[in-house]
Amino acid sequence: MKKKLTSGLAILAVFGLAVSAMPQASAATKSIKIGLLFPTTGPMALLGTDQSVGAEMVLKWANSKGGIKGVPIEIFKGDSKSSPAEGATAAQRLIDQNGVQIIIGSYSSGIAAAIAPVAQRNNVILWEVGAVSPTVNSQRYSNFLRTVGVSATYAAADYDFTVNFLAKKLGKPAKSLRIAIANNDGAFATSVGDAVNSLFTKKGLDVVAKEVYPVTSTDLTPTILKLKAAKPDVLFLTPDAADALLFWQTAQQQNFNVDALVGSSGIGGAGFVAKFGAAGVEGVYDVEAPALATMNYDGLDPAVAALTKEWVKAFAASEGHPCAVHCGDGIGGAYTLVTDVLPRAFAYKNTTLTAKGIIASAMRTNIKEGGTPQGFGVKFSNTSKSTPGENERARSVIMQWQSGSLKVVWPAGLASSTPIAPMVTWDKRK
């Protein structure tokens, strides 16, 4: 009986797989199949979901406008469960079961690095809108295209801001500013923290503390006390969502004051201001791609600005919090794909969409500043570069919490407000 059962099960399994694996009609392009693959469960779910929702809104908008040159987009969703291995399997499933030609992902660098070879081998595009680690495409996969900047763009923006604004405003030469860097030991935070550290040390700035705390830490008091002891003028902080809130709360309790705090990730998140109130976060800087909900739309192309406002409104309505940085990454990346790259890719091969066509089209992408919802332009590096497929025009901006909203303050060209420094001390807040 037992044997029969096992063999029965095995045969059933084989049969089941085979039947569901019937070959599907190949891309005669009745529709464009796009997979959204983000971490929507697990520790990355919060911001991963924002990114996914942002991208999905843009794809739906494209459909409402009649699709890409009349061809509708079919949207499929996957969940990488905050794990690279799960991401790789989900990518293969989207490709084989749903026949997607483009995967929009991945939020996290680790997941992106695991999906990239899957996309390459299946000749599918990985349209990366979230990961920031520069090593993701160290294998130089041609099917990898990234619209957002890498961690080096964070560091570059930080450096520019420190030298050209903070130093002057705080009345010290840049080299005598005491600089502290802190980040958790997760992939994103480490990537940014290390990039800032290496750029600043290389440029000869005075990094007085570099603190790395476990992402699972239950108490950030030790981190704050150590930072406090280092007496920094400026702190560059890269947390995730939850520890950003814990950090700031602990900073308040320990009365930790710096002249400038430049954070990212959770520091620019909707929860940050919701929890501490406008006064509680006044003056905190955030380095990242612009938060759409609070940026200055003046620098955008008027048509893009109108659309962006619409999406920002729709996002807030459906998600219950404003469209900040990660939602913006999703919107911006998908926008470039559906308005620029895909229409031209069609033109190449007479309405047949191929990966080759998409890459060729992407290589001709040349969007000027102000041409995407995030404000920066798009131009992909080609294969002559050490890492191909990167958006050379992606950049991070410096934003600041002012009266409860995150205003872009640097560089001046994109700014919707002027930066204020030094930050008020805790005893003056309320």
Added chain:
Amino acid sequence: MFASVLVSGLVLGGIYSLVGAGLNLIFGVVKIINFAQGALLMFGAYFSYWIVTWLGIDPYLTLPIVAVGMALLGYLIQTTLINPVLKQERTSQLLITFGISLLIQNGALALWGPDIRFVQSFAGYDTFAFLGIRVGVSAAIAILGAAIIIFLLFVFLNKSKMGTAIRAVSQQSDSALLAGIDVKRVYAIAFAIGSAMVGVASVLMIPIYDIYPLMGEQFGVIAFIVVVLGGLGNVQGAAIAGVFLGVTQNIFAVYVSNQLSVAILFLIFLITLLFRPQGIFIRKMRVS
């Protein structure tokens, strides 16, 4: 700075004791490795959060409702899911609690989304300051609460009839059975009280820690360290162990390695496991 680090460690330790208190009954009496410990903590936090949201009351006032609700949940879990497999392989109990944890965590995610939520108590983010040493008011309340419930648990276990039965079962369930104690019922009550204490911990913690589906994971693991370090069923021991862990973690973070400050807890745990005697009631036989 050392004084500040020490005090912050004491505060953290108080919270660890609080989190470990409930597990003392669940692991110490029912003797199951409860993978759902962290998920229950998170569930209690959401429970309190929703009451605060609907009724607009101070989070501390939700304590009785959350405690009772969690007790019922715990009773239900033990009677319907754990008791039936009590005599089976230990792994099946362990995996059932893992299933419960997946269900609660991802159920919360599916129902309420991944958003980070928070509550404001009357204490806000106010701070006591003394000689430059600073402690949050809500943290102080949490520690006071921890001390009270640990004391109450101690009194309950040592002075009440049910407490005596629980201790008897905890020490030797077979003999307890012979003494006419309904072991399964005692288990259910222990699980219920343990869960209620987890609920109390949730309520006392949410003015300090924010609420999201994975908030309880790390605390769930630490609870085991607290309970094993303090000695199963040893309430005072667990309280001291919690404080010891908190102080060690923060001192280690400042003076040795911040990044390995969590790993050091696991190492202490492992070393404790190796060297502490495992129950004085079993005459230990040398075999290896």
Added chain:
Amino acid sequence: MRNKKATSEASSILTIPGLQSAGWPAFLGIAVILIGILAFPVAFDVRFYFVQVGILIMFYATLGTAWGIVGGYAGQHSIGQAAFVGIGAYTSTLLYMKLDISPWIGLIAGMLLSALIAAVIGYPLFRYGLKGDYFALGTVALGLIIFEITTSFSTITGGSQGIPLKYEENPLNFQFPNRTVYYYIIFIIWILTVFISYKLRRSRAGFEMLAVRDDEIAAARGGISVLKAKLTAFILAAVISAAAGTFFAQFILFLDPSTVMSLGISVQIILVAVLGGMNSYLGGTLGAIILIPVSQLLASTFTERPGTDIALYGVILIVLMLFMPNGILGLFRNSPKWRKIVGW
């Protein structure tokens, strides 16, 4: 009649029960299944996703079977098995990325290192008589320590950012243009593991593990070294897990601590073994055949509300464990005949 039968069985009681007691239908069945598995990727026009699910099934079947040796046979419920998967994966990957040493050699190196670490860690654990829940918790701590250390020493391991593996199509580098090859590689690892587990169950060493699981004190009375039996099982499981780890890193082409050594993976390994029936050499395989497709099916069905699939997976787990606490193959333990075949 009954007596006579009993005597004839008794006359051979020292032959260890096994598959041959089921006669030729069993061997035919096995042959058919194996041919089916081997033919699956090529005989049908299957999409690679299904081959990949097959790879995942065999990957977890390997890990579950290996865990069955330490958890099922020797009764030591390790909840840190993923650490050894990680040690294997990191050893071969670092040798490959930093020193350009072929992952095939890395595979062996990873297995050796894993054996060494298992011995160094296992010795005090067993020597100090860590038992039952305490052993389980100890291995949780171990797994977490190794995880944290790997994350911390980022200059060597890449930390939480991980290592994207360089891809150079070359069989000597464990890298193949046709990814179906990975299916056959993991097939070999899996079938070897099952074979080892089956042979072990019939060997002196295996018996000693079972005896230790049932009653350490009585086992010692029988001249069995409890320490040696546990340590052998622990090391064997670690070595096999390390091999699977090397394979997985090469297949995914990316490695970070969460991919190979998280607590979640350790639990998944136990899940697979326990659901199938951890005392049987077939338990891990059966568990993986059921759980992996179920989780994939749930994930592709409930895409609109993230978390629903995992919550349902939790419910399925609870129900299965409530009604089959000894796993599926455990249902056969009371039949002397089937017991021999499934090797309970």
Added chain:
Amino acid sequence: MAQDCGLVTMASSILSIQNVKKSFGGLDVLKGINLEIEEGKITGIIGPNGAGKSTLFDIISGYQKANEGKIIFEGKDVSKLMPHLLARQGVIRTFQLTRIFRNLTVAENLLVFASNSKNQKGNSNERAIELLEFVHLSGLVNDEASTLSYGQSKLLEFAQVLMHSPKILLLDEPFAGINPGLIDQMMQHLRKLQSEGLTIVLIEHNLPMVAKLCDSIAVVTNGVIEMHGAPDVIVNDSRVKEVFLGGH
């Protein structure tokens, strides 16, 4: 054996317990036990509950370490050996509460003990069959041991330890819970084993039974050997009668 040459009147001692002391948490359980077990004899150990008889067994068989004193087996100090090493030397015991491998079959339970001993004699298969027949378990070879009754488990354990071909057999209350008919058979079997040269030590409460079976009897009370001598001497001692047979 070396001792043979010395005293003609005294048989050689296979096991020598020298000044063994053991305490648990401040309570002195054994207060200096001295006992010589003669080779090829059956020695009974009697004494009230809590007198330390089982602890003495634990120490002889290596499961407990004595605080003081030595265990000499075949002229070698074995006080520090782990139980499995002692078992391989041929020191095998049973426990008051039966210990068998519950999740293994009856046959497997014997298999485990088949070849770990250095002094295995004869064909182990034949021996197993013979033993199973002796304990009336032949019909249950493939049943899981957990399905056996208490008496059957006890018999299986008995068969198990004999499977091992011990040099010295330590039996902790071997007749408790076994039906009287079988007890006689077991006693016969023990005598047969004795005639083959096996040394047997047994703890038993039933004094008449011990007297019938044993060549010598040691009385343990309060952690010391109260007396040690021939059965008739012990049985007729007034103190033993008072302390031990008081209830009868």
